[in-house]
Amino acid sequence: MRVLEAQNAVLTNVEVYTFLQNQAKEYQAQKRRGPSNLETLRGEVINYFETYPGPLSQKPLPYDVNAIPELLKKLKAYNISKGECIMIMNLRPTGTVVLNAVLEDMEGRFTEQQQEEIVNIITEVLGAFPEEEEAAEEGEEDAMETT
């Protein structure tokens, strides 16, 4: 084995997820199974992506690979680094506190208004969990339990 190029490209989670899903479908259609180490690992990685609160746990999928160029274009004005954009794609911070965990020195670089704008762009392009609905559902469950 010889490594020709350690890092040829960086992939976001949605790209890896799409690739693995397609591979699983393709294998199934061709009635073939990959080596067992691959089959096991593929299942584990897909499960990881589909774990709440990961954005890919939302069904139907809130965004696909086409969202990547759109997000980059809309965030261009804010001077966000490539690594930070990848984390935004993967973690989808839909509030400023979580955004702080993704952007370095957020408070030094962006005003509160800008932080809000960034969060709005993220929600617009990548979607968000339907918060109110969920809270309402939980409320209903609680009500049912108490009655």
Place this chain on the structure above:
Amino acid sequence: MFILTKIADLVQIPPSQFEQHSRVAIENNINAKYSNRVIQKIGLCICMYDLLWASEGLIGHGNGLVNVNVEFRMIVFRPFKGETLFGMISSANADGIKIRTNFFEEIFVSYKELPENTEYDHNEKAWVWVVDEDRMHYDKNEMVRFQVLDEAWNDQLPDSGGQEALDRARSVSPYALKGSMFKEGLGVCLWW
């Protein structure tokens, strides 16, 4: 979290796999060799992404294996330093918190990398962040956000040929991550 690494290798296809299409036989051989394995200083290999080039197959003397030189790209798990990821708390002790993902288990957050006013509860075997009057637990199986601080590599080479040395070398994980949950927004997902 994931990168593509370009690799060149020699694939040997045994006669029992000759009825498969070459493309399938090559992919299966590559995945059987790399998938779920760590390459030092590269990361944890997931699976082949694409086959860039393959030579003509050459039959070796004496064993009938078809030798094919290939170049391909591999999907590799290799979070960069400073990257924030999702993980799940797998256990805790007085030194800190162990975190895992579904496919990678070697992540450790030292107690020094937890927010101020965090203390270890020996009865519950969990760290607790005390904010004013509230006691917020880092419970087992809780989903967290953590930031990658550093990585550790161990090539698992035994220092002698003995079984004991072999076992000792294998007991250390080939690739481990050190994380932090200090910054605001990190830690248990439910909090934020």
